[in-house]
Amino acid sequence: MNVETMARLAQDGSGEMFDAIASRYDLLNRLMSLGNDRRWRLRTVQALALRGRVRVLDLATGTADLALLVARSLRQASVIAVDPSREMRRIARRKISAAGLDDRIELLDGRAEELPFEDTSFDAVCMAFGIRNVPDRPRALSEILRVLRPGGTAALLELTEPNGGWLLPFVWLHVHAVVPLLGAALSGSREYRYLQRSIAAFPRPSEFARMMTAAGFAATTAESLTAGACHLFVGRRGPAT
Numbered sequence: 123m124n125v126e127t128m129a130r131l132a133q134d135g136s137g138e139m140f141d142a143i144a145s146r147y148d149l150l151n152r153l154m155s156l157g158n159d160r161r162w163r164l165r166t167v168q169a170l171a172l173r174g175r176v177r178v179l180d181l182a183t184g185t186a187d188l189a190l191l192v193a194r195s196l197r198q199a200s201v202i203a204v205d206p207s208r209e210m211r212r213i214a215r216r217k218i219s220a221a222g223l224d225d226r227i228e229l230l231d232g233r234a235e236e237l238p239f240e241d242t243s244f245d246a247v248c249m250a251f252g253i254r255n256v257p258d259r260p261r262a263l264s265e266i267l268r269v270l271r272p273g274g275t276a277a278l279l280e281l282t283e284p285n286g287g288w289l290l291p292f293v294w295l296h297v298h299a300v301v302p303l304l305g306a307a308l309s310g311s312r313e314y315r316y317l318q319r320s321i322a323a324f325p326r327p328s329e330f331a332r333m334m335t336a337a338g339f340a341a342t343t344a345e346s347l348t349a350g351a352c353h354l355f356v357g358r359r360g361p362a363t
């Protein structure tokens with residue numbers, strides 16, 4: 123599959139592109155982020171500040187790493203994990219069962235732009251490396267806000283263009299030279315060039331934070347991680363009026 127086909131499949135928001143790389147996804151993720159993806163997801167869970175009996179929605183759950191982390195971080199949490207890619211969900215199902223968490227993580231087919239849930243039905247919503255792949259981001263943001271309860275928090279983690287700090291030259295080199303080579307070698311194709319294209323096409327962090335505010339989120343923040351190679355966007359649904 124060439125880069126153009128990957129980009130087209132990604133743009134349709136169906137998750138089909140991820141079916142092709144699902145079996146290699148976790149390994150590629152770990153190697154390309156030099157293991158930082160775990161730390162970044164951990165930070166995402168911390169930002170949700172979950173307490174007590176909570177219902178959490180993990181969008182674009184993929185192979186369920188973030189859903190598993192949420193469930194492990196709080197025994198009273200129940201997680202609904204949603205993704206449109208059948209192959210990613212197949213691997214997620216295996217991991218959830220292996221972790222003995224079938225009773226607390228429910229896995230569903232679905233897209234962020236069209237959530238099959240009632241208004242205000244979640245205490246928190248999270249999404250790791252997913253919003254970049256969603257074609258209609260404003261619509262997804264308003265759906266996230268709709269399903270959040272008043273006072274609830276959304277935490278969206280996303281890869282961004284490295285932009286600052288003393289690590290910048292190393293991170294830039296890694297992202298722009300090492301990652302494409304690793305991707306080509308490990309995935310056996312040039313599919314991972316799509317990754318760089320989609321990162322370059324993603325709005326600047328300040329702009330994306332403004333999009334969240336425009337969608338209706340309150341107290342929106344954008345936290346730079348690892349020289350800006352990743353950002354954590356957090357927003358709250360304001361109290362009911």
Ligand SMILES: C[S@@+](CC[C@H](N)C(=O)[O-])C[C@H]1O[C@@H](n2cnc3c(N)ncnc32)[C@H](O)[C@@H]1O
Pocket residue numbers: 134135136137138140151181182183184185186187188204205206207210232233234235249250251252255256257
């Ligand atoms: C890069 S993976 C992220 C997986 C996982 N969240 C993680 O932490 O590694 C992106 C996921 O977004 C999903 N996706 C693609 N289009 C989507 C959409 N419109 N709504 C929700 N998820 C989507 C893909 O199927 C894929 O599993």
